[in-house]
Amino acid sequence: xxxxxxxxxxxxxxxxxxxxxxxxxxxxxxxxxxxxxxxxxxxxxxxxxxxxxxxxxxxxxxxxxxxxxxxxxxxxxxxxxxxxxxxxxxxxxxxxxxxxxxxxxxxxxxxxxxx
Amino acid sequence: xxxxxxxxxxxxxxxxxxxxxxxxxxxxxxxxxxxxxxxxxxxxxxxxxxxxxxxxxxxxxxxxxxxxxxxxxxxxxxxxxxxxxxxxxxxxxxxxxxxxxxxxxxxxxxxxxxx
Numbered sequence: 001x002x003x004x005x006x007x008x009x010x011x012x013x014x015x016x017x018x019x020x021x022x023x024x025x026x027x028x029x030x031x032x033x034x035x036x037x038x039x040x041x042x043x044x045x046x047x048x049x050x051x052x053x054x055x056x057x058x059x060x061x062x063x064x065x066x067x068x069x070x071x072x073x074x075x076x077x078x079x080x081x082x083x084x085x086x087x088x089x090x091x092x093x094x095x096x097x098x099x100x101x102x103x104x105x106x107x108x109x110x111x112x113x114x115x
Numbered sequence: 116x117x118x119x120x121x122x123x124x125x126x127x128x129x130x131x132x133x134x135x136x137x138x139x140x141x142x143x144x145x146x147x148x149x150x151x152x153x154x155x156x157x158x159x160x161x162x163x164x165x166x167x168x169x170x171x172x173x174x175x176x177x178x179x180x181x182x183x184x185x186x187x188x189x190x191x192x193x194x195x196x197x198x199x200x201x202x203x204x205x206x207x208x209x210x211x212x213x214x215x216x217x218x219x220x221x222x223x224x225x226x227x228x229x230x
Contacts, residue, residue, distance in 0.1 A: 004158075040124075040222055041222055042119065042204070042219070042220030042221050042222050042223070043159075043204075043218075043220040044220075045217075045218070088156075090158050090159075092158075099211070100211070100216070101216050103149075103161055103164070104161075104218070105161075106158030106159050106160070107158050108156075108157055108158050109156065109157065109158050111156070
């Protein structure tokens with residue numbers, strides 16, 4: 001899991017509530033990513049950020065929001081607008097130098113269940 | 116359409132036996148291909164990375180092959196151990212055409228090694 005931590009490991013949410021998933025890295029990586037993993041499917045990119053105070057939508061950004069106020073941190077908020085939020089969420093980070101990203105290192109994941 | 120297909124979906128083998136996992140892709144333009152190992156409830160960990168010019172790369176008991184002409188890759192596991200039980204994910208990176216180098220994830224092969 002490298003130097004990436006995610007918390008909590010398990011999260012339960014009632015319908016209609018927003019929840020925030022934490023992701024912190026001490027690898028001095030510029031780029032950070034959020035993915036969603038569902039059974040039988042490949043990881044899908046939600047948001048990514050290549051520098052502080054900037055982030056871009058991935059393939060499935062609807063119903064999610066992020067912030068990147070610090071290099072080390074990239075929290076993900078799952079809003080009530082996300083229709084099917086129950087999933088395993090993975091955060092990753094990589095170097096980003098001269099427009100090139102390198103190997104992505106993943107955190108241990110957060111399993112979100114909507115009750 | 117950029118896709119990564121893995122087979123088989125799941126596999127059960129006895130400890131000490133060898134196995135081969137397959138990955139076919141249609142991602143273009145191609146940059147590189149990685150195999151990740153993901154233990155249950157954990158984040159993926161990179162095993163190998165292969166670029167267009169590489170045919171074979173080994174990492175201990177793991178050997179990956181790449182045929183860029185047929186767009187196929189395989190991961191061969193030799194003398195399997197119980198700790199090899201995990202999901203193995205094939206990931207293809209698109210060559211950068213502006214902005215983020217997109218990763219396309221396969222759904223994974225779930226391997227179970229039984230004593």
